[in-house]
Amino acid sequence: MxxxxxxxxxxxxxxxxxxxxxxxxxxxxxxxxxxxxxxxxxxxxxxxxxxxxxxxxxxxxxxxxxxxxxxxxxxxxxxxxxxxxxxxxxxxxxxxxxxxxxxxxxxxxxxxxxxxxxxxxxxxxxxxxxxxxxxxxxxxxxxxxxxxxxxxxxxxxxxxxxxxxxxxxxxxxxxxxxxxxxxxxxxxxxxxxxxxxxxxxxxxxxxxxxxxxxxxxxxxxxxxxxxxxxxxxxxxxxxxxxxxxxxxxxxxxxxxxxxxxxxxxxxxxxxxxxxxxxxxxxxxxxxxxxxxxxxxxxxxxxxxxxxxxxxxxxxxxxxxxxxxxxxxxxxxxxxxxxxxxxxxxxxxxxxxxxxxxxxxxxxxxxxxxxxxxxxxxELPATYQLGAYLENYKGPFVIYAWEESRVFTYLDTSFPHKEINTYSKFLHDQSYYKNKDILLTNSVLEGFRSQGVDLTDKVEVVEQFSSNSLFDPVYHHIILYRWKGRGTNSIPTTSY
Structure with missing residues (x-):
């Protein structure tokens, strides 16, 4: 030495x-x-x-x-x-x-x-x-x-x-x-x-x-x-x-x-x-x-x-x-x-x-x-999404994938559903005629992998990001609204 x-x-x-x-x-x-x-x-x-x-x-x-x-x-x-x-x-x-x-x-x-x-x-x-x-x-x-x-x-x-x-x-x-x-x-x-x-x-x-x-x-x-x-x-x-x-x-x-x-x-x-x-x-x-x-x-x-x-x-x-x-x-x-x-x-x-x-x-x-x-x-993207939805104005239901599990853990007050197939989504969302239908990008990616064309069917509501080093899969979440459903306003709070 x-x-x-x-x-x-x-x-x-x-x-x-x-x-x-x-x-x-x-x-x-x-x-x-x-x-x-x-x-x-x-x-x-x-x-x-x-x-x-x-x-x-x-x-x-x-x-x-x-x-x-x-x-x-x-x-x-x-x-x-x-x-x-x-x-x-x-x-x-x-x-x-x-x-x-x-x-x-x-x-x-x-x-x-x-x-x-x-x-x-x-x-x-x-x-x-x-x-x-x-x-x-x-x-x-x-x-x-x-x-x-x-x-x-x-x-x-x-x-x-x-x-x-x-x-x-x-x-x-x-x-x-x-x-x-x-x-x-x-x-x-x-x-x-x-x-x-x-x-x-x-x-x-x-x-x-x-x-x-x-x-x-x-x-x-x-x-x-x-x-x-x-x-x-x-x-x-x-x-x-x-x-x-x-x-x-x-x-x-x-x-x-x-x-x-x-x-x-x-x-x-x-x-x-x-x-x-x-x-x-x-x-x-x-x-x-x-x-x-x-x-x-x-x-x-x-x-x-x-x-x-x-x-x-x-x-x-x-x-x-x-x-x-x-x-x-x-x-x-x-x-x-x-x-x-x-x-x-x-x-x-x-x-x-x-x-x-x-x-x-x-x-x-x-x-x-x-x-x-x-x-x-710093709040993970899934937590940011949960906080945003807690302040969402008007009735809605959100369809998510693994994010729904996090919402359950956080004991959120809003309705959320874990969805995997497009046919099931179309059937389920028809029961919520007076609510905004919200979806996460992970759900839409799943739909696209099933051969579904989503052109002009959704619009971006908000995006949430955190460090991908900590969570490589759900570090960036995009929240969408199913178009033609509801007229509720969108909160301006950003995270």
Whole structure:
């Protein structure tokens, strides 16, 4: 480390960790502005999968953690956010411990700090969604696999099986990370010659740990039959209708690749939409390319494990997740930046590189803090729409899509209906002859996808916008009126 004292590195790293933690807790996000967020928030009040509180598969460990926080924090959405923040902060420990296998204490803490302070990850942790808790448990899970390989005792091998159960009980879409356990068992069998018969108890324990949360959720639905019906219904929707998987949308492979790699991972996930920050990461990436040692990767268990996890999850996101929602790439950002910094410091522990790392931390922490403040204080577009409609003059009914779920959560006083098909809309709106018929752009887009020509049938009433970084789907809402219906005046209030 030449001229940089370890004590300085440790002190500055701890300062940035404290800075980021305080920025999170002092800018607590209490908005439940999307369908999924409302699902989670309402589950703290009444756990019911059939009522989508939350949606399948139930996320029991996430809801349980939020429930305990809710005993002290009144707001439901804020309770889930606090749980995310506390659990994510604990992930610094496994980040540090994994890095400690290769570096000194000071450099290990710096690598952990750089990973922990990743701007987009921090922003998503500060939302009432399960990703924040899941990424924290993922780090503990990865660390437990490394410990199991190092100690090679039965109980050390049990830990990753239990943590995998916690991980999937928080976020089932992290299922591809099960490959980590399979990789461990394969290595134990192939290199350490662990007999297959000795792996049977581990396999049984893995199943039992998963059954713990699956059985608990199934009991809330009256048994496994009801649970399986919900599972089949949800899976069908995810992969064939509304889930945004490669099988459910009319989008080319190259278009998905571009959106995932360039827009989601690069511009949003790494750069948090900042050219300056992207430039700094580009410098780091060039050092990464310069530092890469395929010989070391091939001989290092940890590098093999990280590479496998990243590749498998990347393919999962590409083909089975909604690329319109960048939050799905959180594990790629967190694991990827850890590998990036680890690789760079494996060769460049110079004064320049350490100083550059703290400059990167300064820029990232500053911009992330500003975004945290914006996320916590500025009304999401769905909230703006709700406030506008509360002041709408005259009788009306609004047809919406996922926005209607948010209106229910906010306990709005105006009539709203979730509508999906044009034929149903035409039939339903005929009952409201003396009311304005209002629709959101998401509804109209659905109608157009059904082949409906809406030319001269609607007129724009108002538009509402918020930061697409926080909500990539409903950050811009256009309110329309069905033409020829009603003459009520339009309020001039803007948001």
């Amino acid at each position: 030449k001229n940089v004292k370890p004590s300085i590195i440790i002190s500055l790293s701890l300062m940035f960790i404290i800075w980021m933690f305080l920025s999170q807790v002092t800018n607590l996000n209490s908005f439940a502005s999307t369908y999924d967020q409302v699902d989670f928030a309402l589950a703290l009040e009444r756990y019911d999968l059939l009522a989508m509180q939350p949606h399948f598969p139930g996320y029991p460990y996430f809801i349980l953690g939020g429930y305990f926080v809710h005993l002290w924090v009144q707001d439901k959405a804020a309770s889930l956010t606090v749980f995310n923040i506390l659990l994510y902060t604990s992930a610094i420990i496994p980040m540090y411990k994994i890095s400690r296998a290769h570096f000194s204490g000071a450099i290990s803490l710096l690598v952990a700090t750089l990973t922990y302070c990743s701007g987009f990850v921090v922003l998503m942790v500060n939302q009432p969604m399960s990703e924040g808790a899941a990424i924290a448990v993922l780090w503990w899970y990865v660390w437990s696999i490394s410990v199991a390989w190092k100690k090679q005792s039965f109980w050390s091998q049990v830990n990753p099986l239990f943590l995998l159960s916690l991980l999937l009980g928080i976020r089932l879409s992290y299922l591809p990370f099960s490959i980590g356990v399979l990789f461990l068992l394969f290595k134990l069998w192939n290199i350490k010659q662990l007999p297959l018969k000795d792996m049977v108890p581990l396999g049984l324990l893995a199943v039992l740990f998963q059954l713990l949360w699956v059985s608990g959720v199934a009991l809330t639905e009256g048994g496994f039959v009801g649970f399986m019906k919900l599972a089949l219904s949800f899976t069908s929707g995810h992969f064939n209708e509304w889930g945004g998987a490669a099988t459910s949308v009319d989008q080319s492979f190259f278009s998905r690749m571009y959106q995932l790699i360039i827009e989601n991972i690069g511009w949003t996930g790494i750069g948090i939409r900042s050219f300056f920050l992207m430039s700094m990461f580009a410098v780091m990436f060039l050092y990464f390319i310069w530092s890469i040692s395929w010989k070391r990767i091939n001989s290092s268990y940890l590098f093999q494990l990280f590479t496998l996890l990243i590749v498998v999850y990347f393919l999962w996101v590409l083909f089975a997740q909604n690329v319109e929602k960048p939050r799905h790439i959180i594990p790629l950002i967190s694991l990827g930046t850890f590998c990036l910094f680890s690789m760079v410091f494996s060769k460049w522990k110079t004064t320049f590189m350490i100083s550059f790392s703290f400059l990167l931390l300064s820029v990232q922490a500053y911009q992330t803090t500003l975004l945290l403040k914006e996320q916590a204080s």
